[in-house]
Amino acid sequence: MCVKHSKGAPESVPPFTSLFLAQPGARGLDTQSVNTVLGPIAASELGVTLLSESLMYVLPGAQYAHDIRIDRAEVFDAIAAKLLAFKAAGGGTIVDATGMFEGRDLRLYEALSRATGVHIVASTGQGPEAMLGGYFLTPQTNPPAPWPAHKFADMFGREVNEGMVVPRLERRAPAGMIATAVTVSGMTATDGSLVRGAARAGASYGVPVSIRCGADAVAELQLAIDETLQPERIVMADLDRRDAVANGWPLAVARAGALVGINHVGSTGAQYLSDAERVALIVALIEAGHADRIIVSASATGVAFGAAGNDIAYSHVLTHFVPMLRDAGVTQEQIEQILITNTAQLLSVTGEVK
Amino acid sequence: MTRVNTVLGTISASELGFVAIHEHIGYGMPGCELDSRWWKTPEQRYADTVPKLRAFHENTKPWGAATFVEATGICNGRDIDYYKSLSDKTGVHIVASTGFVGGDTALPFFEQASVEYLTDQFVHEITVGIGDTGAKAGIIKVGVSRGFKMKELDLRIYRAAARASRLTGAPIFTHLAVDSAPALAIFAEEQLPCHRVLFGHADDGVSQGKINEKGILDAGGRIGFDTFGYDLELPDPPFWGRHRQERLQHFLRFLNSGLVHQVLASADANCSPLGWAGVKGHTVNYLFEQLIPDLRAEGIADVVIDQLFVHNTAGFLALQPNPQQ
Numbered sequence: 001m002c003v004k005h006s007k008g009a010p011e012s013v014p015p016f017t018s019l020f021l022a023q024p025g026a027r028g029l030d031t032q033s034v035n036t037v038l039g040p041i042a043a044s045e046l047g048v049t050l051l052s053e054s055l056m057y058v059l060p061g062a063q064y065a066h067d068i069r070i071d072r073a074e075v076f077d078a079i080a081a082k083l084l085a086f087k088a089a090g091g092g093t094i095v096d097a098t099g100m101f102e103g104r105d106l107r108l109y110e111a112l113s114r115a116t117g118v119h120i121v122a123s124t125g126q127g128p129e130a131m132l133g134g135y136f137l138t139p140q141t142n143p144p145a146p147w148p149a150h151k152f153a154d155m156f157g158r159e160v161n162e163g164m165v166v167p168r169l170e171r172r173a174p175a176g177m178i179a180t181a182v183t184v185s186g187m188t189a190t191d192g193s194l195v196r197g198a199a200r201a202g203a204s205y206g207v208p209v210s211i212r213c214g215a216d217a218v219a220e221l222q223l224a225i226d227e228t229l230q231p232e233r234i235v236m237a238d239l240d241r242r243d244a245v246a247n248g249w250p251l252a253v254a255r256a257g258a259l260v261g262i263n264h265v266g267s268t269g270a271q272y273l274s275d276a277e278r279v280a281l282i283v284a285l286i287e288a289g290h291a292d293r294i295i296v297s298a299s300a301t302g303v304a305f306g307a308a309g310n311d312i313a314y315s316h317v318l319t320h321f322v323p324m325l326r327d328a329g330v331t332q333e334q335i336e337q338i339l340i341t342n343t344a345q346l347l348s349v350t351g352e353v354k
Numbered sequence: 355m356t357r358v359n360t361v362l363g364t365i366s367a368s369e370l371g372f373v374a375i376h377e378h379i380g381y382g383m384p385g386c387e388l389d390s391r392w393w394k395t396p397e398q399r400y401a402d403t404v405p406k407l408r409a410f411h412e413n414t415k416p417w418g419a420a421t422f423v424e425a426t427g428i429c430n431g432r433d434i435d436y437y438k439s440l441s442d443k444t445g446v447h448i449v450a451s452t453g454f455v456g457g458d459t460a461l462p463f464f465e466q467a468s469v470e471y472l473t474d475q476f477v478h479e480i481t482v483g484i485g486d487t488g489a490k491a492g493i494i495k496v497g498v499s500r501g502f503k504m505k506e507l508d509l510r511i512y513r514a515a516a517r518a519s520r521l522t523g524a525p526i527f528t529h530l531a532v533d534s535a536p537a538l539a540i541f542a543e544e545q546l547p548c549h550r551v552l553f554g555h556a557d558d559g560v561s562q563g564k565i566n567e568k569g570i571l572d573a574g575g576r577i578g579f580d581t582f583g584y585d586l587e588l589p590d591p592p593f594w595g596r597h598r599q600e601r602l603q604h605f606l607r608f609l610n611s612g613l614v615h616q617v618l619a620s621a622d623a624n625c626s627p628l629g630w631a632g633v634k635g636h637t638v639n640y641l642f643e644q645l646i647p648d649l650r651a652e653g654i655a656d657v658v659i660d661q662l663f664v665h666n667t668a669g670f671l672a673l674q675p676n677p678q679q
Contacts, residue, residue, distance in 0.1 A: 060384075061461030064428050064485070066478035100388055131462055133385025133429070138458045140383060140630045142560070142593035144500045155389060167387035168394075168628075306463045 034347045035160070035176035035207065036093075037109045037120045046119055047092020049343035050297040050314060051177075052210065052237055052263040054304070055079055055096045055112065055120070058103030060131060062306020070305055076108065079302035083116040086314035092340075093119040094314060095297075095347070097179045097210055097237075099126045101133065103305070106164055106172045121176035121347060124159035125198050126152075128183040128214070129190040137190065146190045149227075152197025153204070160205040176347055178202050181237075182214030195220060199227035199234070206349040210261070212237045217249040221258050230257075235295050235346060237261030240273045240281065250281060254290035259346060263297040265321045266312040275321060279328045286334060294338045295346070296321065356672040359480065359492035359524070360421075360447045361437045370447060371419025373667035374410070374638050376527060376554055376580035376620040378627075379403060379422075379437055379448075384429040384461050386629020394626065399436075402626035406637045407444040413642040417664055421447040422638065423620075423671070425527065425554075427454040427495040428475075429461045431628040434487040449492035449671065452479035453515055455529045456497035457507030465507055472514035473521075480522040492671060494518055496537075497529025502564055504536045512537050516544035519551075523673035527552040527578065532564040538573050547574060547679045552618055552670065554578035557604060559586070559596035571616055574679070576670065579605045580620035583640035584633060592633055602648055609654060614661055618670065619645065 033040035056075055062068050083094065098104060104122060113120040126132055136152075138144040156178050163171030178198040182191045195211055202209040202224075209229060213220055217236050224234050236253045238244065240262040250260045262281060264272045273281065278296075285294055298317050301309030313319070317339070325335055356367035380399070386392055394402070407422065414420035426432045434450055441448040453476060454460045464472065479491040494515045499505045504512075515526050526546075528537070531553035541548055553570050555561060557579040570577060585591060585598040608617045621640045624632050646659060 059463045061429055061463030061465070064461075065463060066475050066482075066485075101385065133383065133388075133461060134458045135383035135385035135389070135629055138383070138500045140592075158390070165388055165390055171390070 032348050032350060034121065034344070035174040035349065036113065037106055037122050037173050038113050039173055040349075041119065043344040043348040045092075046340070046344050046347065048090055048318065048339045049093040049095065049347070050091070050300075050317060051095045051235065051295050051343055051346070052097040052261060052297040052299050053094050053302075053314060054098045054103070054299070055094065055109055055302040056103045056105050057098055057301050057304040057307065057309060059306030060101055060133065065306060068305050072108065075303050076112065079112055080116055082300075082302055082314050083112060083118040086318075087116060087118050089315035089318040091118065091314060091318060093121060093343070095121040095123065095177060097123050097177065099179045100124050100159065100164065101126050102131065104164070106166055110172070122164060122173075123177040123179040123210070124156045124164060124175035125179040125194070125210075127180035127191060127194040129188045129194070130183065132190065147193060149193040149196035149200060152194055153200035156198055157201035157205055160201060160207050175207060177208050177210055179210045181212035182220050184214055186215040187220060192223060195223050196227050199224035199229040202233055203227060203229040208233050208235060208346045210235045210237050213239065213244060213249065217244060217247075218252050218256070221253055221256055225256075232257055232259070233346070235259035235261045237263050240264050240278050241271055242273060243271070245273060245281060250285060251288060251290075254285055254288070254293040257293070259293050259295045259342065260285060260290070261295045261297070263295065263299050265296060265298045266316040267299065267310065275324060278321070279324050282325065282338075283328050283330065286330065291334050291337055292342060295342055296338050356668070358449065358671045358673065359490040360441065361434055361450050361489040362441050362447075364490065365447065367668040367672040369419055370421040370664075370668050370671065372414035372417035372663050373421040373423065373671065374620045374641060375423050375552065375618045375667050375670070376425045376578060376622050377422050377638050378426050378622070378624045379424055379440065380431055380433070380626045380628040381426045381624055382431040382627065382629025384459055387431070389629070392629050399626045403440060404444060406625045406639065407440060407446045409639050411444055411446050413639055417660070419447065420445070421449060421667070423449045423493060425451055425495055425622070427451055427459060428464070430455055430459050434484050434489045438487065438489060450484065450489060451493050451495040452476045452484070452491035452518075453495035453526075454497065454511050455495055456499045457505050457511060458499040460507060460511065469510050469514045469517070472511060473517045476514060476518035477521050480518065480524045492524060494524050494526045495529065496526055498533055502530070502532045502561075504533045509536055509540065512540045513544060516541050516546040519546055520544060520676060523675035523677065525550050525552065525670050528554045530554065530561060531556040531570065531578065532561050534566055534570050538569065538575070541573075547677050549574045549576065550674065550677055552576040552578045554580050555622070557581055557596065557601050558584065558594040560594045562596070571613065575616070577608065577617050578620070579608075579617055581622045582619060582645050583621045583623060583636045588633060588635065590634065602652070606652055606654075609658060614658055615666060617662065618666055619662055
């Protein structure tokens with residue numbers, strides 16, 4: 001599936017051009033490797049991959065709530081059971097797409113990956129603006145100017161190039177994806193800085209960027225592309241929202257060359273399509289020639305604190321949704337393309353997979 | 355009986371000795387922990403902090419004890435177990451805060467919370483404890499978000515603080531004394547007498563001309579001259595700095611007009627800042643090295659200095675449930 005690499009010729013590393021970011025480290029540009037919490041692995045090892053899940057979700061601040069107790073042993077067992085069910089259903093890799101500030105716990109994820117054998121990819125990034133701490137919005141400067149794109153690019157880029165942070169303690173494995181989001185009611189100035197910063201870091205360090213869309217997915221995608229990030233390195237997520245479909249964004253995003261995140265499989269919320277409607281959307285995208293631009297995942301929460309999680313299983317896509325796709329005439333090859341190949345290509349640090 | 359919550363347990367207000375009413379072991383804006391440019395090793399943090407607290411302890415010997423009121427709110431790097439170890443090893447009493455430095459330092463979970471929930475949070479931290487540390491908060495922090503104007507979230511936090519203060523008897527101190535009218539209205543509505551509230555940073559350089567001192571004083575509130583040492587004479591002063599003499603003369607006007615009972619003083623220094631560079635050379639010990647000598651040079655009697663740093667503070671910090679006017 002990667003013609004360029006099938007003859008064994010290594011792709012030359014493009015010249016580093018960023019004015020703002022440090023030179024990528026050697027491990028940041030390993031060809032066809034994916035950054036997992038246990039280190040880089042070959043993209044071909046990922047198997048069925050869900051791109052937008054959450055392992056431990058903590059709404060920022062909930063860790064300080066007087067009536068919330070986070071029992072790490074209980075959390076571990078609860079997530080491990082869900083990961084094992086995913087594996088039993090044929091799953092290979094879970095991407096925690098909640099970024100760096102909503103409960104990401106790298107040491108927990110490493111232990112979970114070791115214990116279950118499920119590959120775990122953790123993400124850097126933040127957003128939308130409402131999820132940020134005051135450090136980024138009202139810094140101790142006069143005036144308190146919110147962070148610009150280049151500072152986000154630097155912070156996210158370092159999480160790829162030097163490793164993800166355990167706050168005030170250490171850096172661990174490099175981030176496998178940069179996840180950000182735009183405010184649903186419309187992009188704020190800081191949302192714009194987050195998208196541009198994420199795109200700039202993604203372009204410099206070769207990891208994909210996931211953008212949960214706001215009020216104009218096409219414009220938000222263009223903002224990222226304008227930062228010289230190739231569209232095939234971008235997944236526009238939440239495109240199975242009803243407003244996204246009503247606005248024609250899935251097809252527009254696919255035509256622009258980015259990936260279409262149909263990432264709430266199993267959700268029954270009024271703002272989302274039903275699973276049957278998701279199947280129809282996927283069929284339409286395939287018929288339009290965009291099978292290589294479809295991402296399917298569930299945004300399932302392992303455990304959640306401070307916000308309602310959902311009780312969607314990581315295995316739901318495989319156990320419930322794949323049979324629906326088959327019934328609609330989607331071929332096994334197309335299903336594997338969506339769940340294995342598209343995700344592997346996206347997560348490969350060079351963007352392609354043998 | 356008087357009671358004050360310190361991180362190592364509840365003590366009599368008579369044991370507090372010399373009190374620095376608004377200080378920080380370490381303060382940082384929420385999220386700064388993600389930015390590794392500010393990280394310090396535990397060795398560095400203790401090395402930065404312990405000598406300052408030991409000097410503070412030594413400086414307070416004439417008053418018998420040292421109390422350091424830690425003004426870092428929830429989400430700003432408040433670290434109770436660390437404070438406990440520092441208190442235990444240096445002998446300095448440390449009083450920890452519940453509450454928030456301002457609405458813009460409250461993370462989304464609290465930003466979305468009701469007045470009732472915030473009240474429960476503060477009451478729990480004062481009466482049961484903070485997290486699983488076993489330590490109880492001794493004071494409630496509130497404040498005005500950047501921009502010198504109360505925002506809706508600031509007001510929600512003020513109201514919850516007023517209710518928690520009424521229930522627990524813990525005092526309130528504010529970050530900034532600007533835009534005080536809405537705050538005074540809330541305290542009146544919640545029937546909290548304003549002597550339980552210290553309107554802080556009334557002496558900083560950026561607030562001058564924006565503070566209704568008379569309104570606060572007439573309501574019975576206390577005025578905080580609690581950024582002593584952020585002097586524009588420093589090599590690299592912060593934007594809220596002020597000329598040393600100007601601040602001192604401002605303070606003396608209060609002391610010399612019979613208002614000594616309504617003012618409190620402190621330095622607002624960070625022992626080891628968390629998410630910013632801090633101000634080099636500025637420590638809590640400015641109070642002994644500069645302020646008290648300045649006051650004495652201006653003819654302020656020791657009995658007034660004792661009133662400021664021992665008696666006013668003890669009366670303010672002692673828990674007073676359902677206080678009377």
